[in-house]
Amino acid sequence: MSNVATTDPATTPVEAFVQLEQNGVELMPLRKAGLARFSETGYPTLRDEDWRFTNVKPLTELPFRPVTSPFDQTPGLEQLGEVTFGCLDADRLVFVDGHFKADLSQIADQSSGVTVSNLAHFEGELGSLSGGDDNPFVALNDAFFTDGAVIQIGDGQHLAKPVHLLFVTMAGEDGEAAHVRNWIVAGANSHGTIIESHLSLGQAATVTNVVTETRVGNGANVEHVKFQDQSAKAFHLASLHSELGRDARYAFHSIALGARLSRNNLRLRLAQPGTECVLNGLYMTRGQQLADHHMIVDHAAPHCDSHEYFNGLLDDQSRGVFHGRILVQPGAQKTNAKQTNKNLLLSDDATANTKPQLEIYADDVKCTHGATVGELDADAVFYLRTRGLDACTARRMLMHGFAGEIVERIRHDAAREELDALVWNRLEAKHQLD
Amino acid sequence: MLEIKNLLAGIDNKPILKGINLSVNAGEVHAIMGPNGSGKSTLASVLAGREGFDVTGGEVRYKGNDLLDLAPEERAREGVFMAFQYPVEIPGVNSAYFLRSAVNAIRKHRSEDELDAMNFLKAVKAKMKELGLGEEFLKRPVNAGFSGGEKKRNEILQMAMLNPWLAVLDETDSGLDIDALRIVADGVNRLRGPKNAQVVITHYQRLLDYIVPDFVHVLHDGRIIRSGDKSLALELEEKGYDWLVKEAA
Numbered sequence: 309m310s311n312v313a314t315t316d317p318a319t320t321p322v323e324a325f326v327q328l329e330q331n332g333v334e335l336m337p338l339r340k341a342g343l344a345r346f347s348e349t350g351y352p353t354l355r356d357e358d359w360r361f362t363n364v365k366p367l368t369e370l371p372f373r374p375v376t377s378p379f380d381q382t383p384g385l386e387q388l389g390e391v392t393f394g395c396l397d398a399d400r401l402v403f404v405d406g407h408f409k410a411d412l413s414q415i416a417d418q419s420s421g422v423t424v425s426n427l428a429h430f431e432g433e434l435g436s437l438s439g440g441d442d443n444p445f446v447a448l449n450d451a452f453f454t455d456g457a458v459i460q461i462g463d464g465q466h467l468a469k470p471v472h473l474l475f476v477t478m479a480g481e482d483g484e485a486a487h488v489r490n491w492i493v494a495g496a497n498s499h500g501t502i503i504e505s506h507l508s509l510g511q512a513a514t515v516t517n518v519v520t521e522t523r524v525g526n527g528a529n530v531e532h533v534k535f536q537d538q539s540a541k542a543f544h545l546a547s548l549h550s551e552l553g554r555d556a557r558y559a560f561h562s563i564a565l566g567a568r569l570s571r572n573n574l575r576l577r578l579a580q581p582g583t584e585c586v587l588n589g590l591y592m593t594r595g596q597q598l599a600d601h602h603m604i605v606d607h608a609a610p611h612c613d614s615h616e617y618f619n620g621l622l623d624d625q626s627r628g629v630f631h632g633r634i635l636v637q638p639g640a641q642k643t644n645a646k647q648t649n650k651n652l653l654l655s656d657d658a659t660a661n662t663k664p665q666l667e668i669y670a671d672d673v674k675c676t677h678g679a680t681v682g683e684l685d686a687d688a689v690f691y692l693r694t695r696g697l698d699a700c701t702a703r704r705m706l707m708h709g710f711a712g713e714i715v716e717r718i719r720h721d722a723a724r725e726e727l728d729a730l731v732w733n734r735l736e737a738k739h740q741l742d
Numbered sequence: 743m744l745e746i747k748n749l750l751a752g753i754d755n756k757p758i759l760k761g762i763n764l765s766v767n768a769g770e771v772h773a774i775m776g777p778n779g780s781g782k783s784t785l786a787s788v789l790a791g792r793e794g795f796d797v798t799g800g801e802v803r804y805k806g807n808d809l810l811d812l813a814p815e816e817r818a819r820e821g822v823f824m825a826f827q828y829p830v831e832i833p834g835v836n837s838a839y840f841l842r843s844a845v846n847a848i849r850k851h852r853s854e855d856e857l858d859a860m861n862f863l864k865a866v867k868a869k870m871k872e873l874g875l876g877e878e879f880l881k882r883p884v885n886a887g888f889s890g891g892e893k894k895r896n897e898i899l900q901m902a903m904l905n906p907w908l909a910v911l912d913e914t915d916s917g918l919d920i921d922a923l924r925i926v927a928d929g930v931n932r933l934r935g936p937k938n939a940q941v942v943i944t945h946y947q948r949l950l951d952y953i954v955p956d957f958v959h960v961l962h963d964g965r966i967i968r969s970g971d972k973s974l975a976l977e978l979e980e981k982g983y984d985w986l987v988k989e990a991a
Contacts, residue, residue, distance in 0.1 A: 686793070691830040694790050695844035695900060696818035696851070705843070709834025709883065 319372055321346055325451060328376055338435050342450025349444045358443075361629045361661040362571055362600045367543045370483035370513055374452040378407035381478055383509055385412060388474065392537060392730060393505050396722055398472035399424055405479050406454040406486030406516075416469070421462025421495075424471050427455045432491055437521040437549040443573055445545045449519040453489035456518070459502065460493045463525070467500035470720060475506045477514045477542065485515035492520065494528040496553070501720050502532045508539035508566070515543045522550040522558075526580065529557040533723055538566040540595060547573040552612075554580035561718055562589040563727060564599045565734070574603035578612040578640075589618040590714040592734065593626035593658075600629035605647075607640040610670075616647035619714050621707055622658035623738070633665040636673050643673040651681040652710055704735045711735075743768050743805060743908055743939045750799035751788050758784045760964035761800070766908070769936045773950055773975060774943045776961035777983045782943045783827065785961070786912040789941075790824040791817055804908065818844075819851035823906035825897040827913040831885040837896075838880040841866060845903050869902045872932070874925050890917035898929035909933065910941045915949035927952030947979035962987055 325343050333339065351368045352359040382404050388394050401424065402412035408426035415424050438446050457473045477486060494500055506516055516538065524530050538544050544567040552558050564570050576585055591599035605614045620628035630649040651660035664677035684706050692702035711731045718724040744766040751759040758781045766772050776782050788795050789802065791814035802809040804822060812820065832840070846856040857865065863880075870879060873895050885893050894914055901909055911930065915923055930940060930953050942953055950958070950972065958974040959966045962983070967990040968974065978986070 685830070685832075687830045688832050690792055690814060691826070691832070692840070692844075693814040694818055694824050694826075695840075695904065696815050696847035697844060698815050698847070699813075701843070701847075702815075705835055705840065706832065709832060709836075711834075712836075713834045 345447035375405040398470045400472040423460040452487040456489035461498040463495035470501035473504040482513040488518040490520040492522040496525040497527040505535040513541040524556040526553040544570040552583040555582035559586040564591040571600040581611040587616040592621045594623040597626040602631040613644045620651040623654040627659040630662040636668040638669040641672040649679040745803040748800035773955035780961040781964040821907035825911040829893045833886040891922040
């Protein structure tokens with residue numbers, strides 16, 4: 309890292325932004341506003357209520373290096389075929405360090421009314437859903453995003469196959485950052501499945517900062533699986549902003565297995581009556597990892613259901629953080645909101661911080677929340693052993709079952725089965741290490 | 743098959759079993775009866791290998807070997823099965839997957855070929871039909887949200903699939919209505935044979951109308967105070983436990 313200063317003169321957001329301007333990128337108003345917001349706030353600290361348990365200081369100490377133009381090196385198609393979901397029957401958009409790779413991507417002809425592409429020159433309404441967020445990483449993304457996916461499903465259209473967004477980091481220098489931006493619109497009564505995965509092919513302390521805006525139209529049905537399995541040194545920051553229309557069905561699954569530090573901000577706005585929204589998450593951490601899910605579910609209309617289920621399996625010195633706030637606006641009567649966060653501590657040194665929160669301004673609602681932090685159930689281990697299973701297998705089966713509560717909610721069969729097998733293999737690998 | 747000699751056991755330095763002697767041969771069914779607090783459940787726990795119970799004296803030999811020296815899973819693999827009074831709910835673990843893993847762990851130990859998914863399903867569905875369990879049962883997590891009767895039938899299903907030499911049934915009748923009781927008893931009776939043995943632990947005589955024992959033992963204050971044949975159970979039903987307790991005192 310000693311040669312950083314000589315090879316890369318841009319070490320602050322402001323300096324890097326000057327370079328960006330010189331390159332002549334698009335959407336300057338959004339970018340400038342983002343930079344201005346970030347300059348005002350800087351990185352969050354532990355003093356910020358929303359970041360109390362998640363210390364991003366190690367990230368702030370890295371050189372500031374947005375990957376503004378693509379590197380020469382890219383993974384081969386064969387290599388991508390071996391990664392999780394790499395063989396899933398899907399239309400696939402591949403991004404390497406935040407830059408679209410057409411030659412690695414695969415998009416079948418879409419029916420009229422469906423757009424699946426990279427962001428390219430798309431202007432749309434970028435920022436219209438994330439704009440109100442004071443998260444400094446959204447501001448950074450506004451300023452520096454390079455590319456991302458656009459998925460637009462027209463009214464009444466169905467995606468024939470899932471769309472797989474595969475984000476890979478190849479970067480080899482600490483601090484190299486991919487700022488990725490996705491825009492998803494599902495029209496009225498449309499259907500679609502989106503699989504988003506984030507992987508590292510290098511081992512450096514890279515940064516991924518992704519912002520996804522999703523508009524789910526009236527009566528639309530969207531399932532979105534986000535899978536994060538980056539390297540143990542990587543930093544992963546994600547921010548989801550979804551707005552749901554009347555009678556919309558929306559399921560968002562967050563599977564966080566990798567990264568030294570991962571943070572998923574989930575911002576859901578149930579804008580019209582009759583929506584059903586499921587947020588479903590699994591985090592499995594070990595070593596020094598930290599996985600943080602921070603969500604706000606905004607019930608802005610009556611007769612909406614929201615369910616949040618988050619399970620964490622925490623080993624070694626790792627930490628799981630959950631913050632779930634359900635906000636029921638005045639007038640959002642007949643709201644049915646439920647959230648649970650369960651944490652399984654597999655080591656004495658693992659930590660879970662959980663903060664479920666209800667904020668209710670309507671009087672005819674049903675809201676429940678609950679959080680647990682515990683160890684594997686000794687009675688259950690004993691029960692399995694009395695059936696002939698050895699103690700390790702019994703423990704693994706219980707951990708698998710705990711993770712399975714989340715994985716089984718994924719409706720897309722192939723994705724669910726692949727994830728289920730992956731979780732089992734991880735537990736098996738852990739067993740072999742122990 | 744099972745030889746218990748002067749077994750002393752307890753929890754937290756509190757003695758509960760104060761010298762149990764019991765001999766069970768292949769082909770026999772033994773009932774162990776007794777009032778609450780007599781040590782029935784402790785005996786079951788010690789035989790199953792539950793942690794937290796201290797064996798302070800005596801021995802338990804199973805097929806000539808020291809049973810207490812075996813881990814719970816080793817006991818299961820050697821052919822000892824425990825049907826629990828309170829089967830544990832295990833959310834997230836699929837019943838079919840669990841049961842097939844258990845069956846194969848035991849088959850492997852016996853140097854038998856493991857059952858593939860097809861053959862397992864064939865075998866388990868036949869047993870489920872006998873026990874009046876619908877096929878959706880296999881898709882549910884182990885015992886999670888099961889009614890009391892379903893849990894007990896699940897124990898009997900596991901027993902039927904694991905095919906033990908020695909089965910210990912701990913209060914399997916508790917919480918069962920008469921129809922479920924009959925189904926469970928049928929399941930146990932099907933397992934009876936010249937090479938198998940069963941120990942039925944129960945508070946009430948009712949179960950013994952359906953699982954007719956060869957021997958009945960009365961447990962009180964950690965000791966067997968009376969042994970007899972099935973007529974002893976009927977006598978207990980009529981007169982309660984008090985007369986025996988007074989006699990023993």
